[in-house]
Each structure stands twice: as C-alpha cells, then as structure tokens.
Amino acid sequence: xxxxxxxxxxxxxxxxxxxxxxxxxxxxxxxxxxxxxxxxxxxxxxxxxxxxxxxxxxxxxxxxxxxxxxxxxxxxxxxxxxxxxxxxxxxxxxxxxxxxxxxxxxxxxxxxxxxxxxxxxxxxxxxxxxxxxxxxxxxxxxxxxxxxxxxxxxxxxxxxxxxxxxxxxxxxxxxxxxxxxxxxxxxxxxxxxxxxxxxxxxxxxxxxxxxxxxxxxxxxxxxxxxxxxxxxxxxxxxxxxxxxxxxxxxxxxxxxxxxxxxxxxxxxxxxxxxxxxxxxxxxxxxxxxxxxxxxxxxxxxxxx
Numbered sequence: 001x002x003x004x005x006x007x008x009x010x011x012x013x014x015x016x017x018x019x020x021x022x023x024x025x026x027x028x029x030x031x032x033x034x035x036x037x038x039x040x041x042x043x044x045x046x047x048x049x050x051x052x053x054x055x056x057x058x059x060x061x062x063x064x065x066x067x068x069x070x071x072x073x074x075x076x077x078x079x080x081x082x083x084x085x086x087x088x089x090x091x092x093x094x095x096x097x098x099x100x101x102x103x104x105x106x107x108x109x110x111x112x113x114x115x116x117x118x119x120x121x122x123x124x125x126x127x128x129x130x131x132x133x134x135x136x137x138x139x140x141x142x143x144x145x146x147x148x149x150x151x152x153x154x155x156x157x158x159x160x161x162x163x164x165x166x167x168x169x170x171x172x173x174x175x176x177x178x179x180x181x182x183x184x185x186x187x188x189x190x191x192x193x194x195x196x197x198x199x200x201x202x203x204x205x206x207x208x209x210x211x212x213x214x215x216x217x218x219x220x221x222x223x224x225x226x227x228x229x230x231x232x233x234x235x236x237x238x239x240x241x242x243x244x245x246x247x248x249x250x251x252x253x254x255x256x257x258x259x260x261x262x263x264x265x266x267x268x269x270x271x272x273x274x275x276x277x278x279x280x281x282x283x284x285x286x287x288x289x290x291x292x293x294x295x296x297x298x299x300x301x302x303x304x
Contacts, residue, residue, distance in 0.1 A: 005248045005302050006227075006280065006292040013255050013288035014065060014281070015043065015057060021069050023048060026260050028283035030057075031089035031101065032269035039271070040122055041065060041281055042072070042101070043289065044087040046260070052087040054103070056122060062271075062279055063291070075117065078130040083107065083115065090268050092141040092201045100174070102139035102152065105131045110159055114139035114152075116174055129175045138166075138197035142237065144204065150174055151237060153198035153211070164195045166213065168238040183232075185240040192228060192243065194218040199227065200270035200280070207300050208232050208241050212248075212270050212280065225264040226250040227282070231303040242303040249282065249292055259285025272296055 017024050025048065030041035039062045045055040054072045057065040077083045085106035092100045097120045105115035113131025116139075132139070138155040145151065149170040154177075157164035169180040183190040193215035200212040208231040217224045227250070230243035251263045266283040273279065278299060280292045 002246070004294075005229075005244070005298050006278075006294040008249075008253075009063065009291040009293065011063070012253070012290040013284060014063060014291050015041070015067075015289035016255075017287070019065075020045065020055075020067050025050070026287045027055075027289055028260075028286045029088050029266050029268055030281050030283070030289055031091040031103075032271055032279075032281045033091045033093065033099070034271060035099075035122060039065070040091075041269075041289070042089045042091060042122075043067075044089075044283070044286075045071060047071075052085040052106070054086055054089055072125060075125055075127040077105070077115075077127070081105075081113070081130040083113075083131070086115065088137070088268055090140045090198075090201055092143050094143065100128070100141050101125070102141050104137045104139075107134075110135065110157075112137045114154060132177060138199075140198040140201055142202050142209070146170070146235075146237070148172070149179075152177070153202075154180075155197040156180075157195075162195075163191075164197070165189065165191050166196055166198055181238050183238050183240055185243070190230075190240045190243075194223070199267040202232070202237070203270060203272060203278075203296070204234070205231075205296070205300060207303075208234055209237050210296075210300060210303070212267055212299075214266050215247075222262065224251065225266050227265055227267060227280075229299050229303055231300065244299075244302045245304065246302070248294075248299065248302065249280070251285070253284075255288045256284040256290065259287030261286040265290070 025046040030043040039059040059065040083105040089103040116128040140153040142151040202209040231241040233239040
C-alpha cells in the first residue's frame with residue numbers, strides 16, 4: 001500500500017457550523033495564511049438567509065480556531081456590478097504589509113466574476129476591482145510578478161456543469177487582465193478530470209511552482225471533488241512540468257461525503273511551515289473544514 005502524501009488531522013473537522021458564534025448553515029472553503037504569528041482562515045460561511053459571506057477564524061497553534069464575532073465588513077461593490085454572494089477567497093502576500101484576496105463574486109451560478117480586495121491587517125479591506133469578466137472563477141494570484149505583470153490562475157467557463165480547465169492570465173494593475181493561455185503539458189492542453197481549477201496560492205520551489213488544485217470526476221448522479229498537485233515552469237507558469245497521477249486528498253469520511261454538496265474536498269490554501277510541513281485547510285462537503293498535513297518535499301516528489 002502506498003504511503004499517503006497528506007495525512008488528515010485526527011480531530012477533524014476543525015471547524016463546523018456548531019462552532020460559530022451565531023447560527024449558520026455551513027462553514028467551508030477557507031483561504032488561509034500566517035499573519036503576525038497567527039493563523040487566519042477566511043471561511044465561506046452560509047448564513048440563514050442562504051447567502052455565502054466571508055468570516056474570519058483565528059488560531060495561535062493552527063489547530064484550534066476561534067471565529068470572529070461577526071463576518072468580515074465587506075467593502076460595497078460598484079453599483080454597476082452588484083454581488084449577491086462572496087466565497088472561495090485566496091490570500092496572496094505581496095509584501096510585508098500587503099495582502100491581496102481574490103474571490104468569487106456571484107450574481108448567480110453562471111454569472112460569476114473574480115473580485116479583488118486588499119488588506120494590511122485582516123480587519124480593514126479595500127476594494128481593488130469589483131470583478132473580472134462574467135463566467136470566471138477560481139482566481140489565484142501568484143506571489144511574484146512576471147515581466148512586471150501580475151500573474152493569476154483563473155478558470156473561464158460557459159456553464160458550471162460543463163468541462164472547464166485552468167488558465168494563466170496577466171495584468172499590469174490587477175484590473176485589466178489578458179495574455180491568457182491554458183495550462184499545457186508536453187505541448188498539449190493540460191486537462192485532468194472532467195473539470196479542474198486552481199486551489200492554493202502557488203508555492204515557489206527550486207523545482208518549479210507547486211500548485212495544489214482540485215479535479216472533478218463525473219459520476220452517474222453528480223460530481224466528486226478531489227485534490228492533486230502539479231509543478232509549473234518558473235519562467236512560464238502555464239507550462240506543467242509534472243503532476244501527481246494519484247489523488248493526494250479525497251472524500252472518505254462522513255464529514256466529507258455528507259453535507260450541502262456531497263463528496264467534496266476543496267482547498268483555497270497551502271501554508272508552508274519553517275520545518276517543511278505543509279498545512280492545507282480544506283472544505284469538506286461544503287459544510288465543514290478539515291486539516292491535512294504533509295511534507296513539501298514529498299508533494300514535489302509525487303509530481304512526476
């Protein structure tokens with residue numbers, strides 16, 4: 001039997017609706033980062049009006065989290081680009097005091113944009129961009145520019161139920177995006193699963209950019225969401241060098257298989273500790289949040 005690349009925390013889930021300070025329906029899909037010796041999760045929380053809101057939970061040890069009393073005080077959108085739900089945030093540190101959050105800005109299932117916020121303290125948030133073009137989500141910003149341009153993963157799509165894959169786009173100012181191209185492997189489009197999308201903020205290594213992504217399998221009555229990893233060329237992040245043929249995380253326990261959306265593990269983060277441990281806080285069945293841990297070197301080695 002193969003050794004697992006990622007091991008699930010024995011006390012999962014680490015966050016569930018019952019732990020929130022107010023009655024809510026679901027907690028899932030957090031962005032996460034370490035900030036001033038504190039672990040911060042920006043969680044999707046579905047309140048009783050069935051709207052997804054971003055809610056922060058904080059921890060000193062990375063295992064026991066305490067939610068803030070209220071959801072994030074979200075900046076108002078541009079009146080010409082309203083949003084009904086905000087979810088799936090990815091947090092990228094650009095400098096010591098600048099953090100950029102890309103998230104899904106939702107009007108309806110298919111009317112989705114990539115919204116962008118900025119913060120320096122995870123208390124106050126400033127809007128950078130109301131949203132990208134419609135029909136795009138899973139926006140993830142790289143921590144470094146390329147040729148003086150910001151770089152992001154995105155996932156354009158026509159209908160959420162149809163196949164869709166990962167792209168790389170570039171911007172001079174975080175507002176206007178272009179030069180978009182799909183990921184490729186050995187000169188062909190990289191398509192791993194019925195559909196796929198970026199998850200964590202890419203991790204720069206001497207082997208390439210390491211990306212933890214989700215891949216979706218179609219079944220007779222729905223979808224299964226699981227995680228894989230790939231390595232990307234440092235100079236051309238649209239070029240895949242290698243990827244994990246096996247899943248590195250999948251639904252197997254009740255808290256991952258039963259909930260708002262069954263059979264889902266989904267990540268928006270990967271935190272690398274000083275000792276090379278990687279912490280991944282993941283959404284489970286769009287209802288709970290679990291933690292999985294592994295070694296950075298092991299994940300890289302699995303990308304063949």
